[in-house]
Amino acid sequence: MTVGILLAAATTVVAGGNPDEVLLRTPRRYGYSMFSIGAVLDDQDSGTEIAMYTGLKAVAHNFQNITTMDIVKIPKANFANATNNVCELLKRGVVALISPLDPLIRQSVRMVAKQFHIPLIETHWDTDRSNARFAINVHPAHDAFGEAIFEYLSSYLKWTHVVLILADYGNIVKHTAWLNNFEGTLIIRTLGPDKLNWKPIIAELAATDSRNFLLDIPYWYAKDFLVLAYVHNMTGEQYNYVFSDWDTHLLDLTPFKIEDGASIFTFSIVPSIGQYKSYGRGPFVEALRPEIYKRERARRYSDILPFLPAYAALTYDAMLLLGVALLNLKDSISVRPGALTCERGSQASWPDGEKLIQYIKSPNISNIPTITGDIHFDSHGYRSNFNMSILSLQDNGMYQIGYWTQRDRLQITQPIKRKRKVPKKPLTSVVLRVTTVPDTPFVIPKKYDAYGNPLKTPDAWDGYCVDLLNLIAADVGFNYTIEITKDHYGSRQRNNETGEYYYDGIIGVVNRGLPHLCPSIGFLEMLLRTLCEAALTITYEREMVLDFTTPFMTLGGSLLFMRPKTQKPSIFSFLQPLSPTVWAYVITTYIVVSVGLFLVARLSPYEWQNPHPCEAFSEEKENQFTVLSSFWFFITPLLNQANLAAFLTVDTTELPIESVEDLVAQTKIKYGTLQSGASHDFFKQSKIPVFQQMWQFMSKHDVFVQNTKQGIERVLKGDYVFIMESSWNEYYNKRDCRLMQIGRLLDTKGYGIGLQQGSPYRDPISESILKLQKAQTLDQLKRKWWTEFNISEPCTNAKDSSKEAKPLGIEQVGGVFVLLIIGFFWAFIVSVIEFCVHNKACTKSQGDLFAEMWKELKFAMRCMTPSTRAKPTTPVIHEPAPTSNPMMVGGSAKELEHMVDHKHLDPVSVQSQNLLVVPVAESNEVLLSSSGDTTSSGSSSVGESYPPPPPPPQANSSAVSPWSHLNNNQRKPPSEGENWWRISQSAV
Known part of the structure; x- marks a missing residue:
C-alpha cells in the first residue's frame, strides 16, 4: 500500500512507541521559514521515510534556517487513489514532491507535478523521461551506467562472451546503452521471482561454455544464486560474476571467496568503507546507518552488513539538495505556493516552481556533504558525472579496485593479478571439475536430479574412467566434481566469418583457457579447476593444444558390423551335406546299383527257392529279391548318420565384407x-x-x-x-x-589424460598411471568393465566362422525322424493288411475268420512267449506200405515232422537231407528217426503213416528250376557210407 507523507506543520501520526521512530516523533524548530515537502511512498518503505527526515534534519542543523517538520500519512489503497493523494498534498501547499518507487504511480505524480509546476525529486532507476519537465533524478542515468559497464567489461575484463541474467525482463532497458555497443556473444536469461525456476536455468548455463555473467538481480537474491552456482560447479576460477545492483556490497560473500575460486565484482555509488568505519558525512549519517540496518534486516535479508543501501543514501542526498536549494531561494520565492486544487477547470499553478527546478539543475549548488558525491544534472534532469566504485570480492570482503566517472572514465587503481600456483602434494584442498560425455563403459551416470539431469557429485557416477579417476585422486590427492559437455569430444573447426580455427567439444573447453582433467579420455588441470573425462584419444592435433600424460590404454580404429543372420534351418537340412550335383550322382548311383542287385539276384541260384515246401519234387522256383526289394535295400545307406557328419564341416557364415x-x-x-x-x-x-x-x-x-x-x-x-x-x-x-x-x-593409438600446456600436474598424474600399470590395476579395471560388467550371458566365440562348429540340432536332422515315422506307419499298415489277407486265406475251411484272427493276434502280442508255435501231438496212423516208389526219409525230427504232416516224401529230398527210413517190424508202420538211429513205434513221438508219394512233376511244369533239365538218373546218387536205405514196399 502507498501513503502520502506531508512534511508540514501538523500533528505526527505514528502508531506505537518504537524507539526507532524517535526521529519522526520529535518536532523541532530551526529558524523562521517553513516549507512543506510532500511524498508518496510505499507504506512499508520506512527506510526511505527515515532517510528523508534525516536529510532535512541535517539541513536544519548545518544551515540553521528551516522550520518545524511533521509527518502526515495519507493512506492509498490502490493505484486509482494515487492522483487523489497527490492532490491532497497540493492542497497543503507543498513546494516539492518525492517520487514513489512504483513506475506507474510515478507517472501519475509526474503528470500532476507537470500541470502545477511542482518540482519532483526521484531517487530510483528511470528509463522513461516522458512528462519529466519538472522532474530531476539523483539516481545515475542508465545511459551513463551503460557506458561504465561497457568500458569495464570490454576494456578491462576483455569479455567477448557475456550471459546477462535479469530478475525481470523489463530491466533490460537499463542495459540498452552497452548492449548496442557490445560486439561479442550474448546470452540473456530471466530468472523470475520464483526461485524454484532458477535451478533449470542455472543447470542449462552450467552445461554451456559460458563463464562470464552479468547479473541484474536484487542484492538479496545474490547469495541464493551463488549457492546454486556452487551446486552446479560454477564457482571455479574461470568463472566471473558481475552484480549490477548497487547494494550487493551489503552481503557477506566471503564464503564464496575460496582458493582459486570465481571472481565476483559489483558496483556501488556509496563509498566503500570498513564495516566499523564512518562515512565521514557527519553524525546524522552515522545515526541513519544503524536505523536503516535494522529495517533492512527485518524487511529484506537478515544476513547483511551495517552499510547504507543506495536508496537510503540517494534519498538523504536528495533531501539535502532540496533543502539547500529552498534555503538559497527563500528570499526570491514564495514560501507557500498557495492552495492548489485538482478540480476540473482549475488552471492554477505555482509560478515559482520553474525557478526552483532550474536552480536545482544548475551547477550553483556545490560543496554539499552528500553521501554519493557531487550531484549535477543534464538538461533532461538526469544525474551526470556520478562516481561509480568498482568492488571486487577479496578474502576480507568487498574491496575497491577502481572507479568510473564521465569525466575520468574507467580508472583501475588496484588491478587483480591471478598467479597460477604450483601444486603441492597432497592436493586435498583442490577441487577438480570433471567435464565429460556420458558413454558406457567409460562414464556412466547413476543418480539424477528432479529434472533428469545427472548430479555433480562423484558418487553419482560410475565407469572405467571414474574408477581410474578415483585411483589417481587417491594417489595424487585431490577432490573432484563432474559435469557434462553437450557437444561431445570435439574437433577442429573453422569460423567462416573470421577465418580462424577453433576446437569445439571437450577440446574446445580446454583450448579456450579453461583448466581441465580428462581421465580416460581426457584432461586434468587443477582448479576449483576443471577436469574433462571422456574417451579422448591422443592425436597430433590435440597435442598441439594440450599436454597428455602416459597413455593408460592402447587401441586402434576398427569396423563394427552386424553379424550375418543365419536363416532358420529347414526340416530337411540333413540333405545339405551334399551339393545338388552330388545328390544327382547319388540318385543315379542308387538307381543303377538297385537294378544291378536285381539282375545279380536273378542270376544267382541261391536266390531261387521252392514256393511250395510240401511239394518236394516241384520244379517251380521263386526269386524273392524283387525290383522293389532292390531299391529298398539300397536306400538305407543313403540315410546313414555318417553322411550327416559332413554337414558339421560346412561353413555356414558368409561375410559380405572382410576388410x-x-x-x-x-x-x-x-x-x-x-x-x-x-x-x-x-x-x-x-x-x-x-x-x-x-x-x-x-x-x-x-x-x-x-x-x-x-x-x-x-x-x-x-x-x-x-x-x-x-x-x-x-x-x-x-x-x-x-x-x-x-x-x-x-591404426594404433592410445587414451591419455590431457592437460593445459605447461601444466605442472602432468608428471604426478603420469607417475600415478605408471604405478597402476605396474600393479596390473589397469588390466583389472578393463576386465571388470569389459568382460564382467552388465553381462548376463556373454557371447562366445562359437559363432565365429573360424571356430569349431556346434553339433547338429533337431532343426537340422528333424527330417530324418519325419521319414522314419512315415516309414514306420507305412510298414505297420502293410503288415496289418498282410495279417488280414493271410488269415483270411487260412480260414476258408476252418471256421470263423474273426475268431481265428483274434487267436493269431493274441499269440503275436505275447511278447514273453516263444516266437515259434508248438505243434499238437498227433497219434500215428498205420497205413499199408506202398507197393511201388520206395521212399527215403531222413533229416531232423522237426523237418521230418513237417514232411510227414504234409504226407509228402520226396526221395530226392530225403537223399539230400540224409534222412533215415527205419522199417517197423511186423507191420506196415514206418518209424522215422535221424542220425541213423531206429526207433520202434511204441517209443517214437514223431511218426505218422503216409500215403504213397505223389507222382513226379511233369515236364510241362509252369515253373522251371535251374535243375529241371536233369532227370532222375542224372542226379547224384548217394555215396557209399551214407545212412539212408531204399525201401521197397515188399520189404516192409
Whole structure:
C-alpha cells in the first residue's frame, strides 16, 4: 500500500512507541521559514521515510534556517487513489514532491507535478523521461551506467562472451546503452521471482561454455544464486560474476571467496568503507546507518552488513539538495505556493516552481556533504558525472579496485593479478571439475536430479574412467566434481566469418583457457579447476593444444558390423551335406546299383527257392529279391548318420565384407564415424589412398552419427558399418551377439589424460598411471568393465566362422525322424493288411475268420512267449506200405515232422537231407528217426503213416528250376557210407 507523507506543520501520526521512530516523533524548530515537502511512498518503505527526515534534519542543523517538520500519512489503497493523494498534498501547499518507487504511480505524480509546476525529486532507476519537465533524478542515468559497464567489461575484463541474467525482463532497458555497443556473444536469461525456476536455468548455463555473467538481480537474491552456482560447479576460477545492483556490497560473500575460486565484482555509488568505519558525512549519517540496518534486516535479508543501501543514501542526498536549494531561494520565492486544487477547470499553478527546478539543475549548488558525491544534472534532469566504485570480492570482503566517472572514465587503481600456483602434494584442498560425455563403459551416470539431469557429485557416477579417476585422486590427492559437455569430444573447426580455427567439444573447453582433467579420455588441470573425462584419444592435433600424460590404454580404429543372420534351418537340412550335383550322382548311383542287385539276384541260384515246401519234387522256383526289394535295400545307406557328419564341416557364415578394401569396393553397405572426434579427423586428414577414398564416400553421404549408441542402432538396422575405436568395439560385441568386429585395426593409438600446456600436474598424474600399470590395476579395471560388467550371458566365440562348429540340432536332422515315422506307419499298415489277407486265406475251411484272427493276434502280442508255435501231438496212423516208389526219409525230427504232416516224401529230398527210413517190424508202420538211429513205434513221438508219394512233376511244369533239365538218373546218387536205405514196399 502507498501513503502520502506531508512534511508540514501538523500533528505526527505514528502508531506505537518504537524507539526507532524517535526521529519522526520529535518536532523541532530551526529558524523562521517553513516549507512543506510532500511524498508518496510505499507504506512499508520506512527506510526511505527515515532517510528523508534525516536529510532535512541535517539541513536544519548545518544551515540553521528551516522550520518545524511533521509527518502526515495519507493512506492509498490502490493505484486509482494515487492522483487523489497527490492532490491532497497540493492542497497543503507543498513546494516539492518525492517520487514513489512504483513506475506507474510515478507517472501519475509526474503528470500532476507537470500541470502545477511542482518540482519532483526521484531517487530510483528511470528509463522513461516522458512528462519529466519538472522532474530531476539523483539516481545515475542508465545511459551513463551503460557506458561504465561497457568500458569495464570490454576494456578491462576483455569479455567477448557475456550471459546477462535479469530478475525481470523489463530491466533490460537499463542495459540498452552497452548492449548496442557490445560486439561479442550474448546470452540473456530471466530468472523470475520464483526461485524454484532458477535451478533449470542455472543447470542449462552450467552445461554451456559460458563463464562470464552479468547479473541484474536484487542484492538479496545474490547469495541464493551463488549457492546454486556452487551446486552446479560454477564457482571455479574461470568463472566471473558481475552484480549490477548497487547494494550487493551489503552481503557477506566471503564464503564464496575460496582458493582459486570465481571472481565476483559489483558496483556501488556509496563509498566503500570498513564495516566499523564512518562515512565521514557527519553524525546524522552515522545515526541513519544503524536505523536503516535494522529495517533492512527485518524487511529484506537478515544476513547483511551495517552499510547504507543506495536508496537510503540517494534519498538523504536528495533531501539535502532540496533543502539547500529552498534555503538559497527563500528570499526570491514564495514560501507557500498557495492552495492548489485538482478540480476540473482549475488552471492554477505555482509560478515559482520553474525557478526552483532550474536552480536545482544548475551547477550553483556545490560543496554539499552528500553521501554519493557531487550531484549535477543534464538538461533532461538526469544525474551526470556520478562516481561509480568498482568492488571486487577479496578474502576480507568487498574491496575497491577502481572507479568510473564521465569525466575520468574507467580508472583501475588496484588491478587483480591471478598467479597460477604450483601444486603441492597432497592436493586435498583442490577441487577438480570433471567435464565429460556420458558413454558406457567409460562414464556412466547413476543418480539424477528432479529434472533428469545427472548430479555433480562423484558418487553419482560410475565407469572405467571414474574408477581410474578415483585411483589417481587417491594417489595424487585431490577432490573432484563432474559435469557434462553437450557437444561431445570435439574437433577442429573453422569460423567462416573470421577465418580462424577453433576446437569445439571437450577440446574446445580446454583450448579456450579453461583448466581441465580428462581421465580416460581426457584432461586434468587443477582448479576449483576443471577436469574433462571422456574417451579422448591422443592425436597430433590435440597435442598441439594440450599436454597428455602416459597413455593408460592402447587401441586402434576398427569396423563394427552386424553379424550375418543365419536363416532358420529347414526340416530337411540333413540333405545339405551334399551339393545338388552330388545328390544327382547319388540318385543315379542308387538307381543303377538297385537294378544291378536285381539282375545279380536273378542270376544267382541261391536266390531261387521252392514256393511250395510240401511239394518236394516241384520244379517251380521263386526269386524273392524283387525290383522293389532292390531299391529298398539300397536306400538305407543313403540315410546313414555318417553322411550327416559332413554337414558339421560346412561353413555356414558368409561375410559380405572382410576388410577395408572390401568395404571400399562396394557401395551397398554404408560406413561412417562419429560427427566429431579422433576417428573423424583420422579419415579427414589421412594421406593413404584407401582412407582418402573412404572419406570422400562419407563426405557425400549421410553416414555420420552423433554418439556411439546411435551408431550401433544404425548398424543393427543393416547395411551399415560403424568405424569406431577397438575398445568400444570389443565392449559392445561382447554384449550383443548380433555385432562383430571385422578386419584388422586401421591404426594404433592410445587414451591419455590431457592437460593445459605447461601444466605442472602432468608428471604426478603420469607417475600415478605408471604405478597402476605396474600393479596390473589397469588390466583389472578393463576386465571388470569389459568382460564382467552388465553381462548376463556373454557371447562366445562359437559363432565365429573360424571356430569349431556346434553339433547338429533337431532343426537340422528333424527330417530324418519325419521319414522314419512315415516309414514306420507305412510298414505297420502293410503288415496289418498282410495279417488280414493271410488269415483270411487260412480260414476258408476252418471256421470263423474273426475268431481265428483274434487267436493269431493274441499269440503275436505275447511278447514273453516263444516266437515259434508248438505243434499238437498227433497219434500215428498205420497205413499199408506202398507197393511201388520206395521212399527215403531222413533229416531232423522237426523237418521230418513237417514232411510227414504234409504226407509228402520226396526221395530226392530225403537223399539230400540224409534222412533215415527205419522199417517197423511186423507191420506196415514206418518209424522215422535221424542220425541213423531206429526207433520202434511204441517209443517214437514223431511218426505218422503216409500215403504213397505223389507222382513226379511233369515236364510241362509252369515253373522251371535251374535243375529241371536233369532227370532222375542224372542226379547224384548217394555215396557209399551214407545212412539212408531204399525201401521197397515188399520189404516192409
